Amino acid sequence: MEFYTQKGYQLRNQQPITGAMEDYLEMICRQAKNEGYVRINFLAGLLNVRPSSASKMVYHLRDLELVEFEKYGLIRPTEEGARLGSYLLYRHDVLHRFFRLLNGAPEELEQVEQVEHFVSEETVRNLERLADWMERTGYEAPVRKGE
Structure with a gap:
């Protein structure tokens, strides 16, 4: 049996989405279940982060094709984002x-x-x-x- 640091396990498993990304996607999907979408300022408030930080993370999620988002627009999970988000909520x-x-x-x-x-x-x-x-x-x- 080989032991690793937490970072070592993450690198070893090469997960494409980080824990922080999961937190954002989970909250986007939780809100989308109720409203169908979420806005950056509201998302930032829910996660107690600055809107600029939320925007950066949402752009990363968009690059991974997990959400649809345009600057100052509504954030919605894609089909793949909704599937993953459903598991994260579960x-x-x-x-x-x-x-x-x-x-x-x-x-x-x-x-x-x-x-x-x-x-x-x-x-x-x-x-x-x-x-x-x-x-x-x-x-x-x-x-x-x-x-």
């Missing part, structure tokens, strides 16, 4: 549900945001099955957050 929801059940806490957003980029699809699907089992059996966290 992954986020599964992890959020699992951590809430595991820790007995109503909110686990920060932990989900920190972990979600490093979990394989196989692990997400297994965590979903585990969360289903936890709910069916009435699992209660042995130690609740803040106790």
